[in-house]
Amino acid sequence: MKEVEKKHPLAIRWFHWINFPILLIMIWSGVLIYWANGVYKIQVGNLVLLKFFPESFYKALKIPYRLAEGMATHFVFMWIFFLNGIFYVLYTLVSGEWRYLVPNRQSFKEAWQVLLHDLHITKYHPPVRKYNGAQQVAYSAIILMGFGSLLSGLAIYKPVQVHWLTWLMGGYAFARAIHFILTIGYVLFFLIHIIQVIRAGWSNFQSMITGFEVKKNIAPTKEKTEEEPPPVIEA
Amino acid sequence: MSIPMKNNIEQWSNKKIQRRTFFSFTGFILASIGGWFSWKWYRHLPKTSNRLDQTTRDVLSFNEKVKDQFFSNNNLARTYPKERPTKRPRLNGFIGIQENIDLEKWQLEVVNPTGKPSTFFQMNDIKALPKQEIIFDFKCIEGWDQIVYYGGIRFSDFLNKYNLGKKEGSNEWYKYVGLETPDAKYYVGLDIECVLHPQTLLCYEVNNQPLPKFHGAPLRLIIPVKYGIKNLKRIGKMYFSDTPPRDYWHELGYDYDVTL
Numbered sequence: 001m002k003e004v005e006k007k008h009p010l011a012i013r014w015f016h017w018i019n020f021p022i023l024l025i026m027i028w029s030g031v032l033i034y035w036a037n038g039v040y041k042i043q044v045g046n047l048v049l050l051k052f053f054p055e056s057f058y059k060a061l062k063i064p065y066r067l068a069e070g071m072a073t074h075f076v077f078m079w080i081f082f083l084n085g086i087f088y089v090l091y092t093l094v095s096g097e098w099r100y101l102v103p104n105r106q107s108f109k110e111a112w113q114v115l116l117h118d119l120h121i122t123k124y125h126p127p128v129r130k131y132n133g134a135q136q137v138a139y140s141a142i143i144l145m146g147f148g149s150l151l152s153g154l155a156i157y158k159p160v161q162v163h164w165l166t167w168l169m170g171g172y173a174f175a176r177a178i179h180f181i182l183t184i185g186y187v188l189f190f191l192i193h194i195i196q197v198i199r200a201g202w203s204n205f206q207s208m209i210t211g212f213e214v215k216k217n218i219a220p221t222k223e224k225t226e227e228e229p230p231p232v233i234e235a
Numbered sequence: 236m237s238i239p240m241k242n243n244i245e246q247w248s249n250k251k252i253q254r255r256t257f258f259s260f261t262g263f264i265l266a267s268i269g270g271w272f273s274w275k276w277y278r279h280l281p282k283t284s285n286r287l288d289q290t291t292r293d294v295l296s297f298n299e300k301v302k303d304q305f306f307s308n309n310n311l312a313r314t315y316p317k318e319r320p321t322k323r324p325r326l327n328g329f330i331g332i333q334e335n336i337d338l339e340k341w342q343l344e345v346v347n348p349t350g351k352p353s354t355f356f357q358m359n360d361i362k363a364l365p366k367q368e369i370i371f372d373f374k375c376i377e378g379w380d381q382i383v384y385y386g387g388i389r390f391s392d393f394l395n396k397y398n399l400g401k402k403e404g405s406n407e408w409y410k411y412v413g414l415e416t417p418d419a420k421y422y423v424g425l426d427i428e429c430v431l432h433p434q435t436l437l438c439y440e441v442n443n444q445p446l447p448k449f450h451g452a453p454l455r456l457i458i459p460v461k462y463g464i465k466n467l468k469r470i471g472k473m474y475f476s477d478t479p480p481r482d483y484w485h486e487l488g489y490d491y492d493v494t495l
Binding site: 006067130173214218 | 459
């Protein structure tokens with residue numbers, strides 16, 4: 001027998017692995033759209049630190065002159081992104097899974113400690129729990145970002161029909177910038193997520209597919225003795 | 236602070252662990268392959284004459300139906316005070332307006348849907364209607380926007396005054412209006428709801444001056460509830476239909492509706 005921790009319910013695994021390719025398609029089609037007016041950059045004075053995006057980036061990913069295709073793809077797959085996200089949130093609420101995810105008062109302090117630990121600055125060891133403070137903050141933030149993408153997306157998709165929402169988002173141009181910044185946020189989240197998953201090891205990664213993680217062996221010989229019939233003593 | 240949580244620790248046999256792992260990975264791999272081929276299938280759907288596949292067009296039509304649920308002519312594009320509009324509105328589309336035009340000879344042809352000869356309107360007929368001005372945030376489908384200042388008449392005033400766009404002997408509007416440049420190189424189709432929107436104008440002025448050639452002289456459409464691609468310059472012909480009129484950018488793979 002082995003001690004097993006049941007980590008991720010089947011529904012959450014489906015939501016997670018559906019979201020991954022769908023978000024990828026949304027980001028890719030979003031870049032096809034963004035290219036047509038690719039004006040964002042990070043600039044200090046006259047010094048351009050980072051241009052979104054360099055020509056070489058567009059060229060390598062075959063982005064240019066695909067606005068129509070990008071818009072069509074974006075407005076088809078937005079439904080899957082939206083529904084998958086809504087069902088995920090509903091599921092976590094109904095099942096009580098939200099309790100593991102939503103940060104509490106200690107989470108933010110703990111998140112900071114986890115960060116220092118992961119950067120090898122302190123020796124403090126994060127608590128062994130389903131999600132530590134840093135994970136709670138990160139995974140809750142990504143859900144809020146998802147809502148932000150839906151709302152800012154709607155604000156630039158139908159700015160006259162939902163003019164109140166566009167106004168709340170700081171106007172049309174600002175809502176477009178929010179929509180873009182959130183997307184950059186997903187990419188950064190993805191990179192850190194991958195690094196952390198690699199650091200946590202195979203057994204943790206596997207639990208996102210199987211749902212459970214084997215913790216430790218307990219009484220490894222017990223299994224055998226149970227299966228063997230007791231010796232029969234003939235009189 | 237402690238949160239009550241379920242105890243998720245269980246004791247499983249090796250056999251159970253192996254079985255569960257095998258089935259989970261099999262399901263994962265099959266779902267991945269299924270997802271990959273679904274994407275390949277979607278991307279290889281045959282394209283129609285308007286450059287998109289029919290499935291995508293069906294979803295875009297569905298999106299339009301969803302929009303119809305909350306579209307209202309009471310939803311207005313935000314307007315701005317007179318100090319806001321740009322002095323030099325951006326020029327972005329030259330299709331259909333490159334040839335020189337004799338503004339004195341210009342007239343607007345309105346095709347009679349019943350097959351009778353077309354009606355022709357002169358600039359005086361247009362200017363006879365009450366002048367309207369609008370300062371709004373013009374939105375290009377490319378993603379940029381600019382506050383612009385246009386003057387002209389309400390499209391709906393024009394239709395009502397000259398009794399155009401309704402079916403003969405009835406009070407029912409045709410579902411669509413088609414507009415074309417005089418050389419018919421640029422053309423758009425518009426749903427009647429957006430045409431009748433109070434901010435939809437037939438304009439002859441920009442920044443309080445007569446329209447320059449490349450802003451669409453002598454008469455252009457300004458329709459703030461649509462992307463710029465529908466704001467046809469140099470209107471030459473207008474017609475009415477119950478089926479969607481041909482549309483330049485729709486034929487190149489863009490959404491037909493593009494209502495904002």
